[in-house]
Amino acid sequence: MNLNEVKAAVPGIRVAEPDIIKNWQENPIFRGKPDLKHKRLKAYRILESKQSDKEKIGGDNEEFLRSSNIRISFHTDVEKEFSRIHELVNRTNQLNFTKNRWPEDVEEARKLFEKEVSEEFFSDFGYIKVSDSYGDYGICGFYFAKPGYMQHFLFSCRIMNMGVEQYVWNKLGRKHIDIKPPTASDLNNPSKVDWITLCDDANAQDSHKDDSSLNSLQVCLRGACDLAMTSFFLKTKFETIEEFNYSVHPWEVHTNARSLGLYKDQESDLDIRTILEKTLGPDFNRYNSDIIQEKSDVYVISFSQEGFMSSYRHKETGLILSLRCMHMFPGTDACDADYTSLAYDDVKDFLTDTTEEKWTYFKENYEFIGGFRNSDIVKEQFQNDVIHIFTRLKHAQKKVIILGLNEKIGNLPELVKLWSSINSIVKPLAEAYEYDYIDINDYVKTDADLTDELGGAHYKRSIYKKFSDVIADCIAKV
Template identity: 40%
Template sequence: MNEAIRLVIWDLDDTFWTGTLSEGGISYIDSHHDIIIELAKRGIMSSICSKNDFQKVDAVLTEKGIRNYFVFPSINWDTKSHRIARTIKDMQLRPVNVMFIDDNIMNLNEVKHYIPDIQIAGPEIIGTILQDSRFQGKPDPEMTRLDRYRILERKYEDSCQSGGDNLDFLRSSNIRISFHHDVEHEMFRIHELINRTNQLNFTKNRVPENLDAFREIMIKKMENFNSNISYVKVSDKYGNYGICGFFSIEDGKVEHFLFSCRSMNMGIEQFVWQKLGRPQINIAGDVSSILDDNTDIDWITVVDDADNDRDDITTHAMTICIRGACDLAVSSFYLRKYTLFEEFAYPYRNWGIQPVVRALEIGSCISREERKAISENMPGMPVERFSSHIITQDVDVFILSFSGETFCDNFYSKSFGLVFPLSGACVPYLKNRDRDYERIKQEIGMELSEAEWNFMLDDLDFYQESVSTLFERDIRSLFNRLRGKRVILCTLNEEFGSQKWVLDKFSRINSITIPLAMEHNFRIVDVRSYVRGTDDLITPNDAGGHFKRNVYMKISSDIEEHMRAWAQDPLI
């Protein structure tokens, strides 16, 4: 059996030392002491399973300065096989990666009988351990792995003292996680997680063993506009666990969703899955966790960096209404640590429901009954079209972008006496008052009935007033409503793109919104400072509204800076 050893469980009497402690005399073996320390520097742990008096053993090991190098020691007079099985389980290891050393052949046979996959040996192996290929481990001169098992040991002890109520224990543990998108800086650890984890690896999709090949694959994936790729750090009151998780979602498909056994039984994987909106995962093979177990995971907090002891709970307790188009829809991936209420564009019966300011103005002046009447009589106007957290003002922060204004036209409804914003494939035909229903239906897959289409042609007139004039009037009204609130305005790229008419509209929107935002003391995230050429666009021929993912990360980073400032000074 050539499986690598990750844990050595030592008998003490006539094994780790010579003689029997309970009979009054032992000879301490310094070379064995040194082996324990060297194993720790290789990331290989040592534990104890001895029939002895705990206080006496503890005194000897403490005096010799070796006590803290043993984790999960089991020192009592009970049967060894059951104790060793418990140690392996509590340390979240596989028996095949454990070596038990004992001078008593009966003890070895008993343990092997109950734990068939465990590796066993007599004391004669000790002298050759450091040369044995199974004990090479991985260089860990700082002994970080030992520190993490010490943390796990303290958690286990506290869990036992909690009386077995696991939820109470978890809630008292102050578990914190953080999401990180600088994946290119942690390729080695992520590569290791993907190819080595099994118990909490939900997709089991492996990557090339060659790290450079893996790096090229990941960089290409991160450039995809529709990707969400992050690693996850974990910490609690016992210490930091480092990078414990990774997920990669591309074009709505989950390719990787996995977590280290370091975070097992903490609810991390369920929490992250819920935070991501419960994406569909094709689970491969056996997994030691159930994602959808209907548990309300209220014991985990998202912070900026779980390796940092700074408490960001106040920051992340803030709720956010984030309303805009692609610039914010993608940036929101990097803001999942907050409670987000997303108000983005969505398709509806051949219409594109854009989150434009005109809809807010209508929503602020009509009743629920009027909204329902409009929705029932006006195709392309779902009842939620005029709803927003900006109207109810039941969140802490408002993040706004107005690029969607560019792609809407306004129409005056004779039935309702209101100017409605419309966007989508139907609009050009509506502006041209085209009544050839069958041809339009064939060309764009019309979802409206002929009666609905004719109603709109008869009821709606293209609104001739300058779009910018109407927009400026609506913006002034909106900003006045948000006066004194925490508001972040994201500017629009007005310089680089293939469609001049789009850039011209973006420029006009900036010229209206930026001075008004400054007048109202709103915060500004200036996207123009990050888009410095067509290389920053998602493709060189993009119209000017879609960027590389690094731009969206910078946008979200600026937003977080403002959030932290508000958390430190709530009066800002």
């Protein structure tokens, strides 16, 4: 074939006449990345050694991997290693599942990354280090997750066929990836990777020490966005169960203390179960929790949601339940909405799954008693529910860590006042039960620690990292 035929057959290929050979050393096309420490040569020698050892045990890849002492670690200081990560994003192909490239200019890429992070509060990102008995592979992977999907998910081919990408994907919750072929690996195969050890720093000299007992601890995180953000850092260190707020249209299922009390009551009392079945709101089986099941080793709990629901008392039994609808009905308060004041015609277009019979039962059998901000009855019930939770976990001999609430910083005085009131109940109880209590006011000290809206509920990513470090230190005492 002549040169033009080659160009036609392979679009994008570079071709040249033979006279290019005499000056090829000066030609920028052939100029590679400087490698004065011969890292590529070392990598090829490692590969050669691994292949030889694999053949000695019969060529079984999983058996070989189990004998290789593979260690990985997750890191979040992306800014510090941005040049290497930029290289991975733009140069990897075989194990780059997303292939979303950044600008070639590093500073432009940095600005784009910072913009993407600032636009999504619940973004999660980090890089991966890998080592094994044969050597230290350095920074080999990068992920950038947004709610529901991966924006970036990629690895260097130097860790191909080690199961690293499958392990990381499982560890991060198997978020959706819009895979852009071709790729040299199937994230679903193998489905279980149990030959990799998680450590603090895979490239450290002592990364071989056995932390498996600590890393295998199951940690239940129960709260709202404070723990949802902190979980990004903790789930790369421990096995985690996450219990955060979610919606069951049109209701919000909150991780408040009352929901656990209700679940306990309806489990032990058939009359209460019957009452709850007649009551509007989500199926109360949704309020089941790992605190009830007692399967985790450690429980990290935040009570930040207590002030955002309205409470109702059953007239005959005195049973108290808390509700919050996603829809803001005219004439109701966002946090202390009195739904008993609304006629069925006011709500039927939005509460499409609520029958007139159920609404009538609710209005006739419940009385509105306010919310945490304005009802001593609600505060007393909250204290009783916290005591129930703490007592249950104490009897189960579980490690419990309480994340306190911001009561000083922000431009929403009603919010910090509310959280101060919650702290005044929770902190003395935590101390009485000898549970670890993290006072976040030791870390949230100025407006600079808050996100840009400065309300007081959301903090800079570095603050959540500090929370996770303190929690990890508490867990290490188990």
